[in-house]
Amino acid sequence: MESQLVLSILTMGGLGLFFSIFLAIANEKLRVEENPLISKINELLPGANCGGCGFAGCYDFATKVVEGKVKPTKCPVNDPENTNEIGKLLGIEVETTTKMVARVLCKGGNAEAVKKDTEYLGPRTCLAMHYLSGGEKLCFYGCLGGGDCVLACPFGGIVMNNNGLPVVIEELCTGCGMCVQACPRNVIELYPVDVDVLVLCKNLDDPKTSSQVCKVACNGCGVCARKLDGAVTILDNLARINIEKIKNLETVPVEICKTGALTKIKAKGNGSLN
Amino acid sequence: MTLILIFLSAAIINNFVLSYFLGICPFIGVSNKISSAFSMGIAVTFVMTITAIVSWLVNNYLLIPYHLDFLQTVSFILVIASLVQFVEMVIKKVSQPLYRALGIYLPLITTNCAIMGLALFIAMKNYDFLESIFYGLGAGIGFTIAIVLMAGIREELDLADVPKAMRGVPITLITAGLLALAFMGFAGMITI
Known part of the structure; x- marks a missing residue:
C-alpha cells in the first residue's frame, strides 16, 4: 500500500517536472522577439x-x-x-480630433413613411430588401428598417426603436463607420458631435412624389434656404446645409420646415426609443 | 482494415460531438462562420492526434506497468494542458497570422472535454499504438465535419425568417439536435 503511495507521488511529480522542464526549454527555444x-x-x-x-x-x-x-x-x-x-x-505630437458620431439621415419610420400595397416576405436584411424589391416603403431613398446597421455596430451603439428606425446612442457611438458601410442606402453618415442641425432626409424625388411617399420627407420647398441665406442650398429637390456658414447653431429656426426634415438633433424627443 | 474501420467509426459513426455529445461548448460557440469553424476543427484535430500519441505512451509505459490506472484522469489533464501550451508556442513561432486567427480558441482546447474523452476512451478500449493514432485522427476529423456542417447551416439560418424568440442560441440547439438525429442513422453500422 505504502509503496503504491510513494509510486504515485513519484509518477505524478515526475510527469509534472518533465512537462515543466519541457515547456521551459520550448519557451526559451521558441520565443518570438517583438517590440x-x-x-x-x-x-x-x-x-x-x-x-x-x-x-x-x-x-x-x-x-x-x-x-x-x-x-x-x-x-x-x-x-x-x-x-x-x-x-x-x-515621442511624437498628436493633434486632437473632434469626435465623430453616426447620424441616421431618415425620419421615415413605420408611422411616417407610406407603405407599398404589396407585402415583403423575403430575408429581413436591408441588403436583401434593397436588391430584391426595395423593401416595404414607397420611398426609394430612406431607411429600410432591416437593422443591418444594428448588426454591424461592434459597440452595441445602435438599436431599432418601436417605429422601425435605428437610433444611435451617442455615448456608445465611437464613429468607427461600420454602420455607414453596412447601410445599402447610405442613410447613415458621420458628423462631428457638435453639429446639431441636420436635414434628416435623403429623398431626391420631385416635391409632389416626395410628399406622397413620406410625411417627413424634404420636398425641396426652399423655405430654409431663404431664411438662412447662403447656408442652405437646394440641389435635386433636397436641402443641403453648409454648417460652416451658420453662425449660431442654437438659433436656427428649425420650426420653419413644414415637413420636419430640418432637425435639431439634441432637441427634445429626437432619438428617443419610441 | 481495422485501422480504417477505427478511423471511420470515430469520424462518423461514433462522432464525438453528435453521438457522444462531447465538446459541445466550442461546437456552439465557434460555429458562426465556416472559416473560423474550419480552423477550430483543424486545431482540435491536431491536438487530438498528438494527445492520442502521448496519452497512449503515458498510459502504457508509466501507468499500467506500475498499476497506477487510477491516476489516468489526472495525468491526462496534465498531458493535454502541457501539449496545448506547447502547440501554442510552436504556432506563435511558425505562423503569427494563424496564431492571431486562432486567438482564444487554442487555450480553450485545453479544457475541451472531447480531448479528455479521447484519452480516456483510448485507455478504456485497450487500443495499440497505431490504432490510437487513427482513433485520435478520426475523432478530430469527425469534430471538424460536425462543426463545419453546423457553421454552414448557421450561415444559411442568418437569412431565414426565424421566429423572434428562437433566434440565436435556441435555434442553434434545435439544429444541433436535428443533426445528431441525422447522425443516429449511422449507429450500429460498425461496432468496434
Whole structure:
C-alpha cells in the first residue's frame, strides 16, 4: 500500500517536472522577439477589432503605428487621452480630433413613411430588401428598417426603436463607420458631435412624389434656404446645409420646415426609443 | 482494415460531438462562420492526434506497468494542458497570422472535454499504438465535419425568417439536435 503511495507521488511529480522542464526549454527555444512597444500600444487601443482604421485589428494597427506607417489618430474609436498616451510612448505630437458620431439621415419610420400595397416576405436584411424589391416603403431613398446597421455596430451603439428606425446612442457611438458601410442606402453618415442641425432626409424625388411617399420627407420647398441665406442650398429637390456658414447653431429656426426634415438633433424627443 | 474501420467509426459513426455529445461548448460557440469553424476543427484535430500519441505512451509505459490506472484522469489533464501550451508556442513561432486567427480558441482546447474523452476512451478500449493514432485522427476529423456542417447551416439560418424568440442560441440547439438525429442513422453500422 505504502509503496503504491510513494509510486504515485513519484509518477505524478515526475510527469509534472518533465512537462515543466519541457515547456521551459520550448519557451526559451521558441520565443518570438517583438517590440515591447507593440503590446503597450495594443493595451491602449480599444481592443474591439472593429476595423474602423482599415487594418485587420487593433494589434495589426499597433504594429503599423510602431513602424511609423500610420498616425495614432487614425483609430477613430480611441479615447483622445489614450491616443495622447500613445503619442507620448512614441515621442511624437498628436493633434486632437473632434469626435465623430453616426447620424441616421431618415425620419421615415413605420408611422411616417407610406407603405407599398404589396407585402415583403423575403430575408429581413436591408441588403436583401434593397436588391430584391426595395423593401416595404414607397420611398426609394430612406431607411429600410432591416437593422443591418444594428448588426454591424461592434459597440452595441445602435438599436431599432418601436417605429422601425435605428437610433444611435451617442455615448456608445465611437464613429468607427461600420454602420455607414453596412447601410445599402447610405442613410447613415458621420458628423462631428457638435453639429446639431441636420436635414434628416435623403429623398431626391420631385416635391409632389416626395410628399406622397413620406410625411417627413424634404420636398425641396426652399423655405430654409431663404431664411438662412447662403447656408442652405437646394440641389435635386433636397436641402443641403453648409454648417460652416451658420453662425449660431442654437438659433436656427428649425420650426420653419413644414415637413420636419430640418432637425435639431439634441432637441427634445429626437432619438428617443419610441 | 481495422485501422480504417477505427478511423471511420470515430469520424462518423461514433462522432464525438453528435453521438457522444462531447465538446459541445466550442461546437456552439465557434460555429458562426465556416472559416473560423474550419480552423477550430483543424486545431482540435491536431491536438487530438498528438494527445492520442502521448496519452497512449503515458498510459502504457508509466501507468499500467506500475498499476497506477487510477491516476489516468489526472495525468491526462496534465498531458493535454502541457501539449496545448506547447502547440501554442510552436504556432506563435511558425505562423503569427494563424496564431492571431486562432486567438482564444487554442487555450480553450485545453479544457475541451472531447480531448479528455479521447484519452480516456483510448485507455478504456485497450487500443495499440497505431490504432490510437487513427482513433485520435478520426475523432478530430469527425469534430471538424460536425462543426463545419453546423457553421454552414448557421450561415444559411442568418437569412431565414426565424421566429423572434428562437433566434440565436435556441435555434442553434434545435439544429444541433436535428443533426445528431441525422447522425443516429449511422449507429450500429460498425461496432468496434
